[in-house]
Amino acid sequence: MKNIAVFFGGVSVEHDVSVITGVLTCNSLDKSLSVVPVYVDYSGEWFTGESLFDPDNYEKLDYKKLTKVSFVAGSNKLYAVRGKKLKELCTVSTAINCMHGERGEDGCLSGILKMCGIANASADVYPAALAMDKLITKRAVKGIANVLPFAVCESVRGAEELSLPFDYPVIVKPVLGGSSIGVNIAESKEELSRAVGYALRFGRRVIIEPCLTDFTEINCAAYLGANGIKVSECEMPVKRTDFLTFSDKYERGKRVFPADIPKKVSDKIKAITESVYKTFAFTGVIRIDFFLKDGKVYLNEINSVPGSLAYYLFSETTKGFSGMLNELLETARVRFAEDNTLKKSYNSGILHAVGAKGAKRL
Numbered sequence: 001m002k003n004i005a006v007f008f009g010g011v012s013v014e015h016d017v018s019v020i021t022g023v024l025t026c027n028s029l030d031k032s033l034s035v036v037p038v039y040v041d042y043s044g045e046w047f048t049g050e051s052l053f054d055p056d057n058y059e060k061l062d063y064k065k066l067t068k069v070s071f072v073a074g075s076n077k078l079y080a081v082r083g084k085k086l087k088e089l090c091t092v093s094t095a096i097n098c099m100h101g102e103r104g105e106d107g108c109l110s111g112i113l114k115m116c117g118i119a120n121a122s123a124d125v126y127p128a129a130l131a132m133d134k135l136i137t138k139r140a141v142k143g144i145a146n147v148l149p150f151a152v153c154e155s156v157r158g159a160e161e162l163s164l165p166f167d168y169p170v171i172v173k174p175v176l177g178g179s180s181i182g183v184n185i186a187e188s189k190e191e192l193s194r195a196v197g198y199a200l201r202f203g204r205r206v207i208i209e210p211c212l213t214d215f216t217e218i219n220c221a222a223y224l225g226a227n228g229i230k231v232s233e234c235e236m237p238v239k240r241t242d243f244l245t246f247s248d249k250y251e252r253g254k255r256v257f258p259a260d261i262p263k264k265v266s267d268k269i270k271a272i273t274e275s276v277y278k279t280f281a282f283t284g285v286i287r288i289d290f291f292l293k294d295g296k297v298y299l300n301e302i303n304s305v306p307g308s309l310a311y312y313l314f315s316e317t318t319k320g321f322s323g324m325l326n327e328l329l330e331t332a333r334v335r336f337a338e339d340n341t342l343k344k345s346y347n348s349g350i351l352h353a354v355g356a357k358g359a360k361r362l
Contacts, residue, residue: 002093004033004329005078005118007109009040012101013181013202021308022098023055028311028321033329036078036090038069040099046070048078048089076117094332096325097122097284097305102176105305106132119336121328122284123304130280131302134175134207144279145272145299148291151208159196160189162208169211172196174203185211215293217300218259220273221310223285225327229277231270232313234259257313261292268297276302283335284328285309 006029008022009015019039026037037052041061049066051057068081069089076093079086095118097109107128113120123131130136138147149166152175153159164170172195174182182202184195192208199206221232236259259266273288276299287306291298303310311321 002033003036003078003090004029005036005038005092005095006098007038007040007095007104008098009042010099010101010104011040011042011044012099012103013177014100015042017307018098018100018104018305019058020055021100021305023053023058024308024318024321025096025098025325026053028318029325030322034090036092038078039066040104044103071112071116073115074117092116092118094119094121094329094336096328098309100305100307102132105303106176119332120283121325121332123282123286127280127282128304131282131286131304132176134173134177134301135205137299137302138207140280141276141299141302144275146297148209148212148298148300152205153196153208154200154205156193156197156200159193162192164208166210168192170208171211172199173207173209174199175205175207176203212291212293215291216259216261218261218269218290218292218297219287219310219313220269220290221285221287221306221313222273222277222282223314223324223328224277224283224331225324226330229274230314231274231277232310233257234261234266234269235313236260265292265295265297272297272299283332285311285324287313 006022006026008018010018012018022037022039026035029035036048039047039052041047046069047063047066048069051062051065069078070081070086072079072086077091078089080089095113097104097120099105099109103109105128107125110120110123110125110128114125130140135152138150141147151162151164153162169185169187170192172184172186172192177183182199184198186192186195196206217237219235219237222229236256238254238256269290276288277286282304284304285306287303287310289300289303291300311324314324315321
């Protein structure tokens with residue numbers, strides 16, 4: 001039986017949301033598979049155990065029922081950590097990344113999986129890193145979609161000296177943030193300094209954009225399935241404040257699905273979503289968040305590990321989610337097998353020609 005490792009939790013402000021996504025995914029995978037939950041706690045340590053399948057256990061985890069685990073570079077085996085010794089637990093066939101935020105969604109976990117020779121059913125290193133950084137995302141997608149004008153700041157003093165190319169109010173976000181954590185609106189220069197100071201608690205850089213009014217937020221998702229890229233219908237989250245807060249998204253969020261927008265606009269958003277997915281060689285599931293203002297579509301950000309893996313945009317049931325996960329796993333295995341047919345070494349002869357003495361001169 002193939003072992004499927006599901007990673008969730010993590011050293012991130014999005015830790016709790018990640019737990020919800022991870023536990024849901026673990027319990028939705030096909031029962032014919034051997035699912036190995038890998039919970040990454042707030043300190044960055046990895047654990048596995050049967051109790052991780054129950055969402056009620058996370059309010060106060062009993063670590064005595066869990067096993068500390070780790071990978072070893074170059075090996076696709078998961079090891080139990082017993083003091084200074086490692087004991088092999090299982091061979092991991094494929095992994096699914098449910099870690100929102102830094103050290104998971106940003107490509108770090110994908111890099112570990114690649115180094116260990118494990119098929120990855122989520123985004124690879126490069127597209128994941130691109131999507132995590134809001135600044136890089138905006139610069140990269142300009143040839144595909146419209147983006148709002150923006151400014152970048154790295155300090156409160158920098159905010160005080162900043163001359164914005166657009167008017168107040170503005171919205172201030174951590175460049176590497178997610179789930180609307182660390183986000184604030186500034187109505188003036190004074191408020192901008194405070195908002196930047198707050199956002200800098202969550203990252204080294206912040207991005208500043210015009211705060212739109214009378215706009216609509218639209219989400220659209222995509223994943224690579226057995227028959228190519230599948231694109232969801234558009235969703236319209238319902239916001240209660242000037243921007244979608246954490247609470248709007250996860251605690252009491254409502255939505256209109258499919259979004260009540262003209263078909264021409266919906267088709268355009270879906271086309272952009274597919275183009276972004278294809279252009280940046282994404283794998284796994286992504287969700288793109290858009291703004292719709294005065295009939296114009298703006299790409300806001302790309303989520304390479306969306307909440308609940310955005311299954312609700314493709315299916316109304318967890319049974320449908322199970323089928324979607326099967327597709328993701330099979331696609332990952334096929335791609336992994338294809339990648340392994342590519343040459344990974346090349347005998348240049350340079351080491352023999354240069355020799356030890358020559359190497360010292362390099």
